């Protein structure tokens with residue numbers, strides 16, 4: 001088992017005084033953009049935030065993102081639903097893959113993250129549209145809190161044989 005996959009946990013307490021650098025943010029953003037997407041449509045954009053007041057505002061508007069109060073950065077993934085010749089409807093999967101790549105790259109940088117869902121909750125989509133001026137057809141998909149972990153939760157995922165059907 002890949003150690004990064006095994007050790008990744010949602011982190012909800014961060015060391016508030018340790019900054020996340022631009023170089024680290026770019027590493028995570030590059031990892032996001034390496035994700036697979038339907039027909040290689042890459043239906044995403046990113047908002048990278050390190051401004052304290054804005055991180056605090058995210059903690060206020062999102063009912064389950066209070067950890068942004070101690071996070072040093074956040075990345076918002078903005079989905080761009082597929083149009084034209086691209087097959088419609090795959091953007092949540094594509095943006096989910098990009099999100100997971102950010103979480104895993106963060107572990108390799110010694111950082112912790114928490115994936116906080118926005119899509120498909122109408123109220124949260126509306127709040128993030130307003131806060132970051134995200135207009136239709138773009139959709140705020142999720143916000144990832146990022147920082148240096150101030151907690152060390154043990155690995156949580158596990159293998160469940162009952163959830164697998166082998167066809168041999």
Ligand SMILES: Cc1cc2nc3c(=O)[nH]c(=O)nc-3n(C[C@H](O)[C@H](O)[C@H](O)COP(=O)(O)O)c2cc1C
Pocket residue numbers: 008009010011012064065114115116117156157
């Ligand atoms: C789509 C999605 C939305 C989530 N939204 C939140 C959230 O709003 N706030 C939060 O604290 N955690 C959120 N999480 C984190 C989950 O609670 C967490 O991944 C799960 O409990 C498993 O724990 P682990 O990430 O530590 O393995 C979300 C995770 C996913 C995949």
